[in-house]
Amino acid sequence: MTNKDNYCVIMGGGIGSRFWPFSRKTLPKQFLDFFGTGRSLLQQTFDRFNKVIPVENIFIVTNDMYADLVKEQLPGLKADQILLEPTRRNTAPCIAWAAYHIRALNPKANIVVAPSDHLILKEGEFLESIKKGLDFVSHSDKLLTLGIKPNRPETGYGYIQIAEKESTDFYKVKTFTEKPELELAKVFLESGEFYWNSGLFIWNVNTIIKAVQELLPELAENLELGNEAYGTQSEKAFIDENFPACPNVSIDFGIMEKADNVYVSLGDFGWSDLGTWGSLYDLSPKDMNKNVILKCQSLIYDGKDNIIALPEGKLAVIEGLEGYLIAESDNVLLICKKDEEHAIRKYVNDVQIKLGEDYI
Structure with missing residues (x-):
């Protein structure tokens, strides 16, 4: 039985300029079928999480201009499951908005946040990691990310250095390093202490909102509408007015690199950031x-x-x-x-x- 307190937020508002000219402003890569499977990257991401998250608990955060594309590709979603940004403001504002929105629906919610353009080859192992992560954050105030064991000195990914082990599957994060030079990436690979930062996050809704309030107060101020107004018609008008004033900052830089309660779950499930x-x-x-x-x-x-x-x-x-x-x-x-x-x-x-x- 799927847990009704578990939610998923899929980030699908990027342009994917590194895949130009296939990925265009009017039809970016998350809406394309790169491998001839008959399903776009967004649809594959939705299909994957729908195996462990109820369909009514899956939300897509995207740009206003992609509203029709999302509705066309995911017709099973209700209109209020598609959160439309009036402008692009990086990952921290979109994740924070989704958290406030979901808290109004369920103040006990546990949330997995995922990009819409990742490839997962070992889906069974991946979904087991997701379920373990959701259980972990449901009874702890930890911010969890998924780390991937590197198999090459990749300079296009961020790296996570692990510290002490919390339990069988979870480690405290020691440091984050963004896209290192090749020589440093080689050192990371050889040390055995560093893992790729997958960009997949899991947390309880109250834990992430508290982190936003403490570490990105300007962002919190712009999104503090009140639980009773989120989920109503006034929410979209409020977001249209306030979202453009949110700081343009990533969740990694704004929250994960600064918080002292960040943990990592280590995975090997055939992950690839299909970014280039x-x-x-x-x-x-x-x-x-x-x-x-x-x-x-x-x-x-x-x-x-x-x-x-x-x-x-x-x-x-x-x-x-x-x-x-x-x-x-x-x-x-x-x-x-x-x-x-x-x-x-x-x-x-x-x-x-x-x-x-x-x-x-």
Whole structure:
């Protein structure tokens, strides 16, 4: 029997600019089906948590402009389960708003917070970790995150250093480190004390609201509407007026790195932050020359280690390229070195400034 006090908040408001040009402002990556499964990343995330969380206790926090997309992809949700941000303000404001909203519905709620674009290969092990985490926070005032055992010196993830063990499955967090340089990432990997920060969080609703009040008082002031008003028609008007004034800060920087009651549950469930073309390359099947072909047809001569992602039905004929990304979507064709994908955000900014929004 699923616990009626358990809730899930799925964050689905990002643009996913590192996946440009596939991920566009009007149709970002969480609404795309990257692997041809028939379900978008958002739908897969919903399906996963719906196995352990009642459907009526799952909430999506997204931007106003994606309201219709969420309703189309998750028609089983009621309108009040889709929390629409009037503007983007990073993860701390969206998580805090969801917490205030859920507390008005159930002051005993335990909440798992998840991005909408993660890939989980070992779903059974993952859901067991989620259930154990929800039980842990239901009788303790701890802020819990899920840590992933690293298998390479990855510079694109944050790291968690563990301290003493609280119980069989939980450790106190010693330090957080954001996206280290390669040499430091190698040291982290060799030490055995550091784990990737998955961006998945679990806590009791009162624990997270108390942390917001103490560590981000400006944010709390902007969201203190009162339990009796949350869940009513006045909530959306209040959010539309006050949310833009919330500080633009991540939950990691604003809360997790400052709080003294942060714990981590260590997992190995085939997790990947599907945040970049490189991560998609790592997860995708490859031909004998380590080329990844997505959706389109291709003939590759003297080429290896490439990602080719064109619209379905298109043919790519490529000769002499090694380590390139070739991606086309709508009115944009991108060709760049695969290992220099960090420059994609620069390309997006330059296009926006020089050519306008039609290509973003």
